[in-house]
C-alpha cells in the first residue's frame with residue numbers, strides 16, 4: 001500500500017492506470033458480449049475439413065473432387081455443381097437420403113440417411129464453403145408451434161396456390177412428365193419442408209423469401225401438419241389424387257348407370273308394345 005501511494009504521482013502512473021482499465025474493459029467485454037460470430041458461422045474450419053474428407057469418399061465420384069459438378073444429368077448419374085447450393089440443400093438432400101444417389105435414375109429417391117447428424121453438418125459446412133447459398137434454417141424458422149388459426153388458413157391458401165399443382169390438394173403427391181414425380185408430403189419433417197422451399201430440389205421451383213416470406217413458409221408447414229393429423233373424413237379417398245379419379249368414378253358409375261337405366265327402359269318399352 002505504501003508502495004502504491006508513494007508512487008501515485010509518478011508520471012507513468014496515469015499510463016499504467018489507463019492500460020489496466022483497458023484490460024479490464026476488454027476482459028469484461030469478451031465475457032459479456034454474445035458469442036454471435038462463432039455461433040452464426042456454421043462451418044468451423046475443422047468441420048469443413050471433415051466434410052471435405054467425407055465428400056471425397058462419398059460424393060466426389062459424381063459431383064467432382066471439388067464439387068464442381070460433372071454435367072448434372074440424373075439419368076446418367078452425373079451430379080450437378082454444388083457451388084452456391086448452400087448448406088440447406090445438403091441438409092435436405094442427405095437428410096432425406098436422396099444423396100448419395102445409389103444409381104443413375106430419373107430422380108433420386110428418398111431412403112434412410114446413411115450419414116450421422118454430425119457428418120451431415122460437416123458435409124453441409126464443406127459445401128457452404130464453396131459458395132454462398134441458403135443456410136440451414138433454425139428451429140424457430142420452421143416450427144409451426146403456437147401458430148394462429150388465421151395463419152393456418154393462410155397457409156392453406158398459399159399451399160393451394162403454390163404447391164398443390166404438383167403435390168396434390170392433400171399433399172399426397174402426384175406424377176410429373178418424363179417419369180418424374182412430386183412426392184407425398186406425409187411424414188416429411190418440418191425442417192425438410194422448409195429446406196425444400198428454399199432450395200427447390202429437382203423440378204420444384206425455389207420459393208425465395210421475396211416470393212413466400214419466412215412467416216408464410218411457417219404457415220404452410222403448420223397447415224400441412226394440421227392437415228396430416230386429421231383423420232380421413234370418411235368415404236373412399238379414391239387414392240386422394242383429386243379430379244382425375246373423381247371424374248373417372250363419376251363417368252363410370254354415373255354415366256354407366258344412366259346408360260344401363262335407359263337401356264332397361266327401352267327394353268321394357270319395346271315389350272309393352
Ligand code: HEC
Nearest residue numbers: 058059062074077078079085089090093099100101107108
Ligand atoms: C451417383 C451419383 C451421385 C452421388 C454419389 C452423389 N450425388 Fe448428389 N446429385 C447427383 C445427381 C444426379 C443430382 C441431381 C439430382 C436430381 O436431379 O434429382 C444430385 C444433386 C445433389 C444436390 C442438390 C443440388 C441442388 O442443385 O440443389 C446436392 C446438395 C447433392 N447432390 C449433394 C450430394 C452429397 C453431399 C453427396 C455425398 C454424400 C452426393 N450428392 C452424392 C448425383 C450424385
Ligand code: HEC
Nearest residue numbers: 096107162163166181182183188192193196201202203204
Ligand atoms: C413444379 C412442381 C412443384 C411445385 C409447384 C412444388 N413442388 Fe415440392 N417437389 C416437387 C418435386 C419434383 C419434388 C421432388 C424433388 C426430388 O425428389 O429431388 C418436390 C419435393 C418436395 C418436398 C420433399 C418431400 C420429401 O419427400 O422429401 C417437399 C417438402 C416439398 N416439395 C414441398 C413443397 C411445397 C411446400 C411447395 C409449395 C410452396 C412445393 N413443394 C411446390 C415439385 C414441386
